[in-house]
Amino acid sequence: xxxxxxxxxxxxxxxxxxxxxxILMAMVGLLEAFRILLVSPIFDNVLAPTQHxxxxxxxxxxxxxxxxxxxxxxxxxxxxxxxxxxxxxxxAIKGVCDYLGxxxxxxxxxxxxxxxxxxxxxxxxxxxxxxxxxxxxxSLLSTIxxxxxxxxxxxxxxxxxxxxxxxxxxxxxxxxxKLGGRFAWILVLFLxxxxxxxxxxxxxxxxxxxxxxxxxxxxxxxxxETITGNRIVKAFNMxxxxxxxxxxxxxxxxxxxxxxxxxxxxxxxxxxxIGAVAVALLLLLGRxxxxxxxxxxxxxxxxxxxxxxxxxxxxxxxxFNNNFQQALGASDEIFNFMDTQDDVKQRPGAVELKGxxxxxxxENVGFSYPDAEGVPQEILRNINLEIHAGEVVAFVGSSxxxxxxxxxxxxxxxxxxxxxxxNGSRSGGRILIDGHDVRDxxxxxxxxxxxxxxxxxxxxxxxVRNNIAYGQPGxxxxxxxxxxxxxxxxxxxxxxxxxxxSVIGERGTRLSGGERQRIAIARAILKNAPxxxxxxATSSLDTxxxxxxxxxxxxxxxxxxxxxxxxxxxxxxNANRIVVLEKGxxxxxxxxxxxxxxxxxYKRLYDLQFVDIN
Numbered sequence: 001x002x003x004x005x006x007x008x009x010x011x012x013x014x015x016x017x018x019x020x021x022x023i024l025m026a027m028v029g030l031l032e033a034f035r036i037l038l039v040s041p042i043f044d045n046v047l048a049p050t051q052h053x054x055x056x057x058x059x060x061x062x063x064x065x066x067x068x069x070x071x072x073x074x075x076x077x078x079x080x081x082x083x084x085x086x087x088x089x090x091x092a093i094k095g096v097c098d099y100l101g102x103x104x105x106x107x108x109x110x111x112x113x114x115x116x117x118x119x120x121x122x123x124x125x126x127x128x129x130x131x132x133x134x135x136x137x138x139s140l141l142s143t144i145x146x147x148x149x150x151x152x153x154x155x156x157x158x159x160x161x162x163x164x165x166x167x168x169x170x171x172x173x174x175x176x177x178k179l180g181g182r183f184a185w186i187l188v189l190f191l192x193x194x195x196x197x198x199x200x201x202x203x204x205x206x207x208x209x210x211x212x213x214x215x216x217x218x219x220x221x222x223x224x225e226t227i228t229g230n231r232i233v234k235a236f237n238m239x240x241x242x243x244x245x246x247x248x249x250x251x252x253x254x255x256x257x258x259x260x261x262x263x264x265x266x267x268x269x270x271x272x273x274i275g276a277v278a279v280a281l282l283l284l285l286g287r288x289x290x291x292x293x294x295x296x297x298x299x300x301x302x303x304x305x306x307x308x309x310x311x312x313x314x315x316x317x318x319x320f321n322n323n324f325q326q327a328l329g330a331s332d333e334i335f336n337f338m339d340t341q342d343d344v345k346q347r348p349g350a351v352e353l354k355g356x357x358x359x360x361x362x363e364n365v366g367f368s369y370p371d372a373e374g375v376p377q378e379i380l381r382n383i384n385l386e387i388h389a390g391e392v393v394a395f396v397g398s399s400x401x402x403x404x405x406x407x408x409x410x411x412x413x414x415x416x417x418x419x420x421x422x423n424g425s426r427s428g429g430r431i432l433i434d435g436h437d438v439r440d441x442x443x444x445x446x447x448x449x450x451x452x453x454x455x456x457x458x459x460x461x462x463x464v465r466n467n468i469a470y471g472q473p474g475x476x477x478x479x480x481x482x483x484x485x486x487x488x489x490x491x492x493x494x495x496x497x498x499x500x501x502s503v504i505g506e507r508g509t510r511l512s513g514g515e516r517q518r519i520a521i522a523r524a525i526l527k528n529a530p531x532x533x534x535x536x537a538t539s540s541l542d543t544x545x546x547x548x549x550x551x552x553x554x555x556x557x558x559x560x561x562x563x564x565x566x567x568x569x570x571x572x573x574n575a576n577r578i579v580v581l582e583k584g585x586x587x588x589x590x591x592x593x594x595x596x597x598x599x600x601x602y603k604r605l606y607d608l609q610f611v612d613i614n
Contacts, residue, residue: 003328003331003332003335004328006331006335007112007116007151007155007327007328007331010112010113010115010116010119011108011112011155013111013112013115014107014108014111014112015108017104017105017107017108017111018104018105018108020100020101020104021100021101021102021103021104021105021108021160021163022101022105022163023101024097024098024100024101024104025097025098025101025105025160025163025164025166025167026167027093027094027097027101028094028097028098028101028164028167028168029164029166029167029168029169029170029171029172030167030171031090031091031093031094031097032094032168032171032172032309033168033171033172033174033175033306034086034090035087035090035091035094036172036175036302036305036306036309037175037302038083038086038087038090039298039301039302039305040296040298040299040301040302041079041082041083041298042083042298043296043297043298043301043302073085098164101160101163101164102160102164105156105159105160105163106156106157106160109152109155109156109157109159109160110152110156112155113148113151113152113155113156116148116151116334117144117148119338120143120144120148120334120337120338121144123337123338124140124144124337126342127340127342128342128343128344128413128414129344129408129413129414130343130344130414131340131342131343135337136217136221137220137221137224138217138218138219138220138221138222138223138224139214139217139220139221140337141217141220141224142213142214142216142217142220143217143333143334143337146213146216146217146220146330147213147330147331147333147334148330148334150209150213150326150327150329150330151327151330151331151334153323153327154323154324154326154327155327158320158323158324161316161320162317162320165312165313165316165317165320166313168309168312168313169310169313169314169317172306172309172310172313173310175302175306176303176306176307176310179299179302179303179306180303193274197270197271197318201263201264201266201270201318201321201322203325204263205260205263205264205321205322205325205326205329206325206326206328206329207329208256208259208260208263209260209325209326209329209330210329210330210332210333211256211259211260212253212256212257212259212260213329213330213333214256215249215252215253215256216253218249218252218253219246219249219250219253222242222245222246222249223246226242226246228506228507263322264319264322270318271311271314271315271318272315275311275314275315278307278311279304279307279308279311282303282304282307283304286300286303286304343414343415344412344413344414344415344443346442346443347439347440350440350441350442350443351436351440351441351442352441352442352445353433353434353436353441353442353445353446353448353449354445355449355530356389356433356434356449356530356531356561357389357434358388358389358434358435359386359387359388359389359432359433359434360386360387360410360431360432360433360531360561361385361386361387361431361432361433362383362384362385362386362406362429362431363384363429363430363431363432364382364383364384364428364429364430365380365382365383365384365406365409365416365429365430365431366378366380366381366382366383366416366417366429367379367380367402367405367406367409367414367416367417368380368417378584379402379405379584380402380405380406380584380585381584381585382585382586383406383429383585383586384586385579385586387561387563388561389530389561390559390560390561391561391562391576391577392557392561392562392564392574392575392576392577393562393563393564393575393576393577393578393579394564394565394566394572394575394577394578394579395407395563395564395565395566395578395579395581396565396566396569396572396578396579396580396581396602396605397580397581397582397587397601397605398582398601398605401581401582401583401584402581402584403565403581404535404536404565406581407533407535407563407565409431410431410433410438410450410531410533410563411446411447411450411452411533412438412439412443412446412447415439416428416429416430416431416439417429433446433449433531448529449529449530449531450529450531450532450533451524451527451528451529451531451532451533451556451560452524452532452533452535453517453520453521453524453532453533453534453535453553453556454520454535454536455535455536457507457508457513457516457517457519457520458507458520459504459507459508459511459516459519459520461503461504461505461506461507462503462504463498463500463501463502463503463504464484464493464496464499464500464501464502464504464519465477465480465500465501467504467508467519467523468480468483468484468500468519468522468523468526469523469526470523471527472526472527475526477500479526480500480522480526481500483522483523483525483526484500484519484522486522486525486552486555486556487518487519487521487522487525487552487555487556488518488548488549488551488552489515489518489519489521489522489552492515492518504519514548514549517549518548518549518552521549521552521553521556522552524556525555525556529560530560530561531560531561531562531563532556532557532560532561532562532563533562533563533565534553534557534562534563534564534565534566535565536565536566569592569602569605569606569609572592573592574592575591575592576591577589577590577591578590578591578592578595578602580595580600580601580602582601587600587601588600588601588602
């Protein structure tokens with residue numbers, strides 16, 4: 001119920017359309033029940049012309065006369081004409097109400113789903129980097145696309161038909177009770193069987209649907225990996241293996257879907273059996289009622305037809321219940337993502353960082369990642385360091401020493417979590433920018449002061465211009481071109497078929513590695529942030545490309561505070577300071593000439609890269 005109410009929360013902006021559709025669907029149900037009542041005069045008046053009456057009573061035997069002539073124009077007198085007009089007019093009005101009601105309920109349903117999808121995407125996109133490390137791309141795509149699609153189907157198409165069938169059932173029940181009296185209460189005996197079976201089948205459908213969605217997420221994960229990594233798949237001749245892996249996941253989805261179908265398919269035959277037993281019992285008892293004159297043939301035919309009409313919505317309700325259970329099952333994962341407590345949150349009352357003038361200071365900084373079993377694995381500990389404005393500080397060390405992790409703490413991709421003391425408890429650490437703890441700053445203002453160029457260049461399937469101007473769509477083209485020139489990118493951009501309007505493909509696949517990197521540098525130049533993080537920015541380039549990129553980086557680094565992470569020591573020789581990290585701690589610090597003269601990690605790394613071993 002809590003999940004259902006939460007889903008309905010998103011319908012609030014569309015309450016007017018929803019209420020209008022409910023009223024129109026109620027009219028559809030009322031008119032359908034009215035058409036059922038026309039069966040009696042067809043048998044007793046139209047098909048029995050020798051009988052004469054002063055009126056056409058729609059509900060014989062009731063305390064109040066419902067004369068059909070009151071619902072048609074006064075100039076109609078013939079019984080056939082009255083019934084025919086009522087039948088045609090009722091059907092036409094019902095069709096109009098059905099069309100408008102279906103349109104409005106779908107308007108509300110699709111509008112609600114659009115808002116829910118937007119809210120989910122907004123929530124996921126604002127999650128910390130750790131969130132994306134804990135959830136695969138496939139599972140996130142499955143939730144945004146497939147789970148939302150399940151809810152969309154239930155809250156638009158199914159909801160419209162549900163409202164129509166619900167009101168049809170309500171008004172038809174009124175007809176059955178009015179025509180059958182106490183005789184109609186026999187049907188109540190079957191309600192517990194219907195309710196119990198719907199509950200059990202619905203619960204099973206919800207469970208199997210969730211498992212099916214999980215298997216679908218596995219398929220999407222494999223698709224994402226193999227499509228984005230298609231070159232590696234081809235290079236290692238792994239097509240057959242990946243096809244086998246995909247087929248295995250598809251087989252698991254096939255089995256999960258069959259389990260769901262088995263649960264759903266049971267509801268319709270079960271309703272058929274219950275309905276057949278109910279009708280057979282009514283026919284058995286109704287035969288005697290006709291003999292003693294309690295029912296006319298037309299009245300009993302109307303009664304049986306009304307019971308049969310009840311059977312349709314009751315049978316469909318089992319399917320509706322399955323659809324709604326599927327939607328609720330899908331909503332579990334959606335709201336789980338939306339309710340996940342983020343590791344990096346903006347504090348209430350956070351202040352804006354107006355600019356950067358003084359220094360970045362690391363005080364007793366520690367950080368740990370949870371392993372697969374959730375046990376924290378310490379990556380950084382006891383980091384104490386101050387970087388002054390305008391200073392270029394390079395971080396070097398072996399792989400896994402914590403260089404990139406340390407840099408990622410500055411823009412709060414992760415949060416500092418202090419250090420473990422000898423008793424196993426954790427003491428606090430912090431990172432200060434101009435004296436402000438980064439956790440006390442708004443995320444937007446903090447990250448607006450930081451530019452980033454990484455080894456894994458992230459570009460979008462858009463034009464060159466829009467990639468450079470990412471985050472600043474309204475920037476003048478003149479500034480975009482200036483940034484490209486400063487990044488040594490203008491010449492190769494001009495050689496492209498459409499220049500700055502050329503689409504570069506997903507992740508910039510139509511560009512070389514050096515070209516992609518220079519586009520990323522131009523983007524950072526245009527942002528003009530006072531703090532710059534260069535994370536292995538040239539490690540994957542050849543010598544010629546690296547020379548072009550290095551020249552662009554030198555211009556980018558001018559008058560900025562720069563944190564450089566690099567394996568290649570040639571890229572850090574000119575840094576004001578070099579900080580050597582080893583096993584998560586600062587092992588040494590100084591300039592290149594000083595560190596080469598010492599016996600330590602830096603000297604060992606330098607010898608490995610530049611000293612020939614014969």
